[in-house]
Amino acid sequence: MTSSPESxxxxxxxxxxxxxxxxxxxxNGDIAEKRRTPTEAKQGPDHVVAIIASMVRTHYLRDxxxxxxxxxxxxxxxxxxxxxxxRRAPNLDWLDFPFRERLEAALxxxxxxxxxxxxxxxGECRRGVGQGIKDLVCLFAGTGVGGGVVxxxxxxxxxxxxxxxxxxxxxxxxxxxxxxxNRGCLETFVGGWAIALRAQKxxxxxxxxxxxxxxxxxxxxxxxxxxxxAAAQGDALARALVEETGAALGVGLAAIANALNPELLILxxxxxxxxxxxxxxxxxELRRRALAAALKPLRVVRSKLGADAGVIGAALFAxxxxxxxxxxxxx
Amino acid sequence: MTSSPESxxxxxxxxxxxxxxxxxxxxNGDIAEKRRTPTEAKQGPDHVVAIIASMVRTHYLRDxxxxxxxxxxxxxxxxxxxxxxxRRAPNLDWLDFPFRERLEAALxxxxxxxxxxxxxxxGECRRGVGQGIKDLVCLFAGTGVGGGVVxxxxxxxxxxxxxxxxxxxxxxxxxxxxxxxNRGCLETFVGGWAIALRAQKxxxxxxxxxxxxxxxxxxxxxxxxxxxxAAAQGDALARALVEETGAALGVGLAAIANALNPELLILxxxxxxxxxxxxxxxxxELRRRALAAALKPLRVVRSKLGADAGVIGAALFAxxxxxxxxxxxxx
Numbered sequence: 001m002t003s004s005p006e007s008x009x010x011x012x013x014x015x016x017x018x019x020x021x022x023x024x025x026x027x028n029g030d031i032a033e034k035r036r037t038p039t040e041a042k043q044g045p046d047h048v049v050a051i052i053a054s055m056v057r058t059h060y061l062r063d064x065x066x067x068x069x070x071x072x073x074x075x076x077x078x079x080x081x082x083x084x085x086x087r088r089a090p091n092l093d094w095l096d097f098p099f100r101e102r103l104e105a106a107l108x109x110x111x112x113x114x115x116x117x118x119x120x121x122x123g124e125c126r127r128g129v130g131q132g133i134k135d136l137v138c139l140f141a142g143t144g145v146g147g148g149v150v151x152x153x154x155x156x157x158x159x160x161x162x163x164x165x166x167x168x169x170x171x172x173x174x175x176x177x178x179x180x181x182n183r184g185c186l187e188t189f190v191g192g193w194a195i196a197l198r199a200q201k202x203x204x205x206x207x208x209x210x211x212x213x214x215x216x217x218x219x220x221x222x223x224x225x226x227x228x229x230a231a232a233q234g235d236a237l238a239r240a241l242v243e244e245t246g247a248a249l250g251v252g253l254a255a256i257a258n259a260l261n262p263e264l265l266i267l268x269x270x271x272x273x274x275x276x277x278x279x280x281x282x283x284x285e286l287r288r289r290a291l292a293a294a295l296k297p298l299r300v301v302r303s304k305l306g307a308d309a310g311v312i313g314a315a316l317f318a319x320x321x322x323x324x325x326x327x328x329x330x331x
Numbered sequence: 332m333t334s335s336p337e338s339x340x341x342x343x344x345x346x347x348x349x350x351x352x353x354x355x356x357x358x359n360g361d362i363a364e365k366r367r368t369p370t371e372a373k374q375g376p377d378h379v380v381a382i383i384a385s386m387v388r389t390h391y392l393r394d395x396x397x398x399x400x401x402x403x404x405x406x407x408x409x410x411x412x413x414x415x416x417x418r419r420a421p422n423l424d425w426l427d428f429p430f431r432e433r434l435e436a437a438l439x440x441x442x443x444x445x446x447x448x449x450x451x452x453x454g455e456c457r458r459g460v461g462q463g464i465k466d467l468v469c470l471f472a473g474t475g476v477g478g479g480v481v482x483x484x485x486x487x488x489x490x491x492x493x494x495x496x497x498x499x500x501x502x503x504x505x506x507x508x509x510x511x512x513n514r515g516c517l518e519t520f521v522g523g524w525a526i527a528l529r530a531q532k533x534x535x536x537x538x539x540x541x542x543x544x545x546x547x548x549x550x551x552x553x554x555x556x557x558x559x560x561a562a563a564q565g566d567a568l569a570r571a572l573v574e575e576t577g578a579a580l581g582v583g584l585a586a587i588a589n590a591l592n593p594e595l596l597i598l599x600x601x602x603x604x605x606x607x608x609x610x611x612x613x614x615x616e617l618r619r620r621a622l623a624a625a626l627k628p629l630r631v632v633r634s635k636l637g638a639d640a641g642v643i644g645a646a647l648f649a650x651x652x653x654x655x656x657x658x659x660x661x662x
Binding site for chain 1: 409418419465466478480482483485487488489490491492493494495496497499500501502503504511512513514578579582585586587589590591592593594620621622623624625627628629
């Protein structure tokens with residue numbers, strides 16, 4: 001059975017360093033079926049291609065009720081927007097791997113490859129909290145801080161596929177070193193690793209905090225997650241840490257609001273979900289700092305699709321850019 | 332004589348607080364004729380509309396060799412991208428003035444209104460140093476610091492017309508107050524007012540510098556321009572100030588490179604032209620800070636069209652968006 005591109009499903013893949021998530025996504029962006037398997041990145045990129053191809057073949061391509069037209073993959077790394085080559089994916093240990101070419105060869109279907117947070121942003125824009133909005137920015141804070149930018153309804157990929165790295169905007173010129181080699185990046189305040197680092201230092205000097213007790217008395221055991229838990233219990237140190245984190249996040253959001261004047265800022269990720277009141281503190285600081293003209297139409301919201309945003313976004317991106325590619329080619 | 336929209340000229344207007352510049356711009360972006368007159372902003376917005384209408388009628392609309400199809404105006408202020416209302420233009424003392432509507436009524440021609448630095452960015456993109464490039468960011472540093480963003484070949488105006496305010500990205504969380512109400516903005520390091528302020532403070536403590544002599548021995552008389560002159564003469568204080576300014580500019584450029592991953596950064600304005608070595612210092616700092624993936628394809632260049640960029644950009648923007656508006660309307 002064949003089908004028109006309009007009715008065909010797309011497969012969305014979220015390829016991370018530890019797990020691969022796949023989903024069959026229909027034209028409305030609804031997930032018909034979702035699966036997960038370990039990445040086994042240590043066995044090399046060709047093995048990962050084989051895992052994805054096998055999952056797709058076994059679970060999605062044999063179902064005549066849901067014909068598949070295309071596959072979109074969000075990769076935790078930097079993807080060349082023209083060739084689909086994964087330039088650098090530290091969590092996968094990939095360097096200049098021709099991922100799109102290999103996956104297309106393995107499956108005989110058109111594949112689109114993009115950065116994983118760009119896929120999340122696209123998903124939120126097309127089917128999530130940003131539906132119908134033309135200009136929006138997503139910021140996802142987990143261990144690191146990533147983002148995605150949508151302008152005029154289109155995903156901004158950047159000339160080398162790197163657009164949306166808003167976690168690495170400097171907000172403190174001489175701040176602490178970041179994982180990226182820069183100093184004082186937004187991530188050095190809001191990334192999970194940075195919150196933990198700050199909490200560990202401060203807890204060592206304040207031995208009677210609930211935060212330290214939650215970590216079994218060992219400062220080195222404090223994580224950003226424990227900071228969130230201690231703050232929820234009313235611990236003063238943890239609450240101060242959340243306050244600082246939110247204020248720094250607001251500084252970054254103000255920079256984005258001024259530079260791009262979006263209609264919507266979407267916040268998500270483990271840090272946003274785990275630190276109580278973070279979004280409210282960040283929005284307060286944003287409103288204190290950004291230009292009035294940029295603030296008037298601006299809303300700050302939480303991600304709606306949650307963990308599904310990536311697969312939905314990757315699938316819809318593949319669907320929609322595939323149609324465009326065909327439309328752009330002379331018959 | 333009538334003409335097709337393809338061959339008609341457009342008029343570009345650069346409307347600032349002190350002067351109005353107008354130019355007749357042909358389809359290639361070449362200036363056929365350029366004029367300048369004082370703004371007389373104190374006499375109110377309707378008077379300014381009358382001045383522009385009179386200039387346009389007298390000098391451009393009577394010439395049958397150059398039929399005019401449309402007018403574009405870059406305004407030093409915030410412009411509603413949908414209605415052409417000037418929301419706020421402090422240098423003109425305008426608030427919520429329906430500029431497009433009034434100028435169209437006065438001239439009987441379609442008018443496009445946009446922010447002046449957005450017009451410059453568009454001019455550089457279409458006919459200047461950015462010609463043929465899809466993703467670029469312009470930064471203009473004068474007394475203040477403004478910018479313009481082009482993504483996918485389209486000018487990013489922002490939901491309320493405010494996109495491109497990259498001078499008000501915070502690079503120092505607890506930095507000095509900015510004119511915009513925020514703290515530690517890029518402008519508080521790179522804007523002419525901020526350079527002068529820093530220079531005045533430092534010169535007062537170092538009475539034997541050439542910089543202080545150039546200002547007639549009075550620290551309060553030091554301007555950013557004098558800093559540039561003293562630096563060119565080898566004055567140590569002035570050179571240190573240029574170095575700091577360039578480093579801060581590089582911090583801001585790195586944030587832009589990481590967030591948007593453009594192919595080109597275009598720098599212009601009196602500060603960029605007046606401080607010797609500034610671009611080189613900024614680029615060095617940018618390359619030290621930004622992600623390798625964002626840097627690889629990136630070039631940093633100086634503005635090419637100079638003072639003409641604004642009128643050329645406004646004219647071409649009017650031309651090109653007019654065509655699009657017509658194309659988007661069903662017959």
